[in-house]
Amino acid sequence: MPLRRLTIPEYNNTVHDLFGDTTQPANAFPQDDTTTLVFPTAPLLDSLRTSRLADAAAALAAAVDVTKLGIGKPASDSEQTVLDAFFSTFGPRIYRRPVLAAERTLLMALYQRGRTNEGLDVTGGIRLLIEAMLQSAAFLYHWELGPQAPHLEGSQVRLGSYEVASRLSYFIWATMPDDTLLSAAAADKLQTPDEIVAQAKRMLADPKARQSVTAFFNAWLGIDQLSKRTKDADAYPQFDDSLKASMQAELESETVGVALDGDGSLTTLLTGTSATLTQPVAAIYGLKNVMGMAPQSVTLDATQRGGILTRAGWQAAFGGSKGSNPIKRGVEIYRRLLCGTVPPPPPDVPLPKDASSGGTTRQRFAEHGSNACATGCHALFDNFGFAFENYDGIGQYRTMDNGLPVDASGSVMLDGAKVDFKNGIELSKLIANSQQALACFASQTATFALGRSLQDADQTSIQGAVAAYGSASNGFRDLVVSFASSRTFRYRTPAVDEVLK
16 A cells, blocks of 8 residues: 555545635646556655645635535634534545544644734634645545554454545545545444445446546546647648547547446447547548537447547547557557556667658558567567558548558457457457456556555455456446455555554
8 A cells, every 4th residue: 555645636626525626726736647557646745746735725725715614603603613613524524534633733733823923813723724734644645544543454454444435435536535435434334345335336326436437547548648649730630629629528438438327348348339429520430410519429330440449539549640650559559458568669679661661551560560679579569559550640440551452450469369350340359358358457447446556465356356347237337346345455565664553
């Protein structure tokens, strides 16, 4: 259980739920880290991040309407009544567990200095407390131990109910626990798998789950890369912000729709032909009857599209600036959907030849991959990319490339065996039915939930989630519920030098 700080979305969502704030102050923070995991993590603090956090805390506290915190009315209620209510009711929402006696002592000392030295009234004093608490480790980091001592069972520590409540909430909602979760934690009702299952199902049915599920699929599949992509203006003059937004909206609608509204199946996600489109991306698919920016449900041509990997947005996210990029697409499929490890490229690999040299993209990239310095790693993933050569740099379907017929056939290793395919649609079906891909899907879900890389000790919990996915009818939702109630989710290894009784 590494020490994790709130990510940018988690911070924004949390202060929204605490104060109703809609300014998204964390957008001004330095970006989260995406180099270690597929999913963003918040680096530990440095001077710039500390400064930005202080600015955000000051602005948030200054804007708080203290009368709406449920702690009474500072102008008419006694000061002690307001303070007692703050520490017993609102403070636990900020810290996501009860405020400890030692913490209250320190905060009260700050409050008194504000009242005495700065002439603050009770309202100003409460705002000062909030400003300080928003900069505390108890708010900024995921470690909601609460008043209970760690509970050692054998060699592992069972998480307390407040820790489970927070872990559940940031996994499924990407924000702080609601009152129902905090009440369950206060009653110590999050200690058994059945209790956690009930809460997880409730939370998945809540509209708030959509924001976290969207974030999961965007990061896992690389959908969040689309908005950052640029294309050569001469090759793709239509690739503007409107088209990128339209492409991303289609991908998000499809992934979240399958995960939360549909059967939750990896097969449906990787083979389905239903789509919800607006006019810009519909034009890429050659659909002339979709007009305007109102989303419209359509069925795509099954001979050209089948599943999320064949959608224009995904192909554009990992296509080249002037054409397709089978190496990039292959790498992303191999590491994101099959959890393959891609070694760093050697420094002496030459660039692929330009289209002006003749030949199809596949022919030029295959020649590049055959270089002695490149064969070792390119054999792992190139064919995954060649399967999608029917799609150009922005995902338009094609049968010809540089004046020659497209060849999207090939073979890859899946589940320890060599399998053949004719194109990306067939390869998507093979991946969808692969146990390797399903295990990776579960592993990526677990990594997202835990905010860390997986260890050997996690595998039993992941296998249990895979089994739950395969034996039930709600697919992704069953996988989430199973993992949330697993031992990996409910326990942690003792920290180095941690003193346990």
